Amino acid sequence: MDVLKDKIELILPAKAEYVSVARLAVSGIASRMGMDIETIEDIKVAVSEVCSRLVDETIGTVPDYKAVFEVCPQSLSITIFSDNKKAEHVFGDVEDELVIPIIEALMDHTELTPSNGAIITMTKAIEGIRRDGE
């Protein structure tokens, strides 16, 4: 377990037009950590996939959801909470079943329905950090 350095919380309305805001936020945080463009793109897609499910009307409406970004020296972890929803509810009936494989392929560690009541925790490790601090 990496040491927590900074924690950022973002609460967004469960509306499609704000999913891009989640992407912008995580993009800014990952960039601040010195991650390279390819890594940032991976994280953006993973976050966006979860948010997209939460604003999808077919899984029921919630007023908002929370994304918690934990900045650590060796990694960035993103945990998504929404009204005590569990992963199987959010991802259970995805028609194309592309979402979880995409997230797992793009992130280094993924935990569905972790013990803290969240839907998912996704972690990207330090490999994508720029070494020269440019």
Place this chain on the structure above:
Amino acid sequence: MSSEIKIIEEFSGETVSVAISGEIDIYTAPTLKEKLYALADNKKDMLIDCNDLGYIDSTGLGIFVGALKKTKLHGKSIKLVNLKDNIRKLFIITGLDKLFLID
């Protein structure tokens, strides 16, 4: 809001060229779906230029697959060109690079 999409189509013989610019996510997906499905019904091969497409996720990939199914019903194909690395990566991860013609 940065999440916008622009779709420009051009008909030429048996092919319709479609240039997509912007970002395809759950917000912009309905616009893409309506346009692309309508174009797929033209019974022409489709050439999709992704040069100015900056972002796509599974919502957009699903629409591409839906459009491909429609074109194949008419014996036509979809070819994707000028994919950015992050977008090409998603096609590979999902195995969709084997379904579409990608240049």
